[in-house]
Amino acid sequence: MSGKVYLVDGSGYIFRAFYAVAPLTTKDGFPTNALFGYTRMLLKLIDDARTNHMLVAFDTGRDTFRKEMYSPYKANRVECPKELELQMPYFREITSALGFAIMELPGYEADDVIGTLVRKLSAGGVETVVISGDKDLLQLVGPGVSVWDPMHEKHYGPQEVKAKFGLGPEKVVEFLGLTGDSSDNVPGLKGVGPKTALQLL
Numbered sequence: 001m002s003g004k005v006y007l008v009d010g011s012g013y014i015f016r017a018f019y020a021v022a023p024l025t026t027k028d029g030f031p032t033n034a035l036f037g038y039t040r041m042l043l044k045l046i047d048d049a050r051t052n053h054m055l056v057a058f059d060t061g062r063d064t065f066r067k068e069m070y071s072p073y074k075a076n077r078v079e080c081p082k083e084l085e086l087q088m089p090y091f092r093e094i095t096s097a098l099g100f101a102i103m104e105l106p107g108y109e110a111d112d113v114i115g116t117l118v119r120k121l122s123a124g125g126v127e128t129v130v131i132s133g134d135k136d137l138l139q140l141v142g143p144g145v146s147v148w149d150p151m152h153e154k155h156y157g158p159q160e161v162k163a164k165f166g167l168g169p170e171k172v173v174e175f176l177g178l179t180g181d182s183s184d185n186v187p188g189l190k191g192v193g194p195k196t197a198l199q200l201l
């Protein structure tokens with residue numbers, strides 16, 4: 001395969017669009033702000049990336065293997081807003097209509113799909129760009145793999161990851177394990193913050 005492959009965190013895009021765009025509705029009152037924002041984001045990505053090798057990965061729900069391993073996982077998250085829930089059935093249709101391949105797997109998150117694809121593509125020598133603002137995915141950065149956050153125009157290679165965390169991509173998992181992640185309701189080691197984690201690592 002020639003050219004870079006772009007892997008998009010579709011679920012992340014959906015929530016970004018919902019909270020970034022002011023409320024919009026059809027004349028019948030159906031909410032459309034997330035659909036509008038999501039479509040604009042994908043169109044901009046198509047224009048910026050200029051490649052046909054693009055795939056969008058989606059979450060399939062909250063029942064994942066992570067929840068089975070650790071029941072409090074994401075238990076602090078509020079329910080999906082009703083206005084966004086109503087729009088959910090249409091994101092995949094838009095994605096497909098714009099020419100993106102779609103991949104999702106019950107019991108797994110978009111992150112898991114992206115991580116697996118990065119491993120497979122990297123093993124085949126294919127250059128890969130992960131499109132996401134999720135810091136967890138920075139652990140994937142390495143030879144032939146970068147992360148691009150189009151919302152903030154940030155490109156992450158090994159040096160940028162080191163500038164962000166103070167250590168390389170290969171240590172991101174350990175760093176987050178020590179410090180925890182409040183957004184996912186995952187506790188770290190008691191009394192260990194970023195500075196202590198860096199010293200330990």
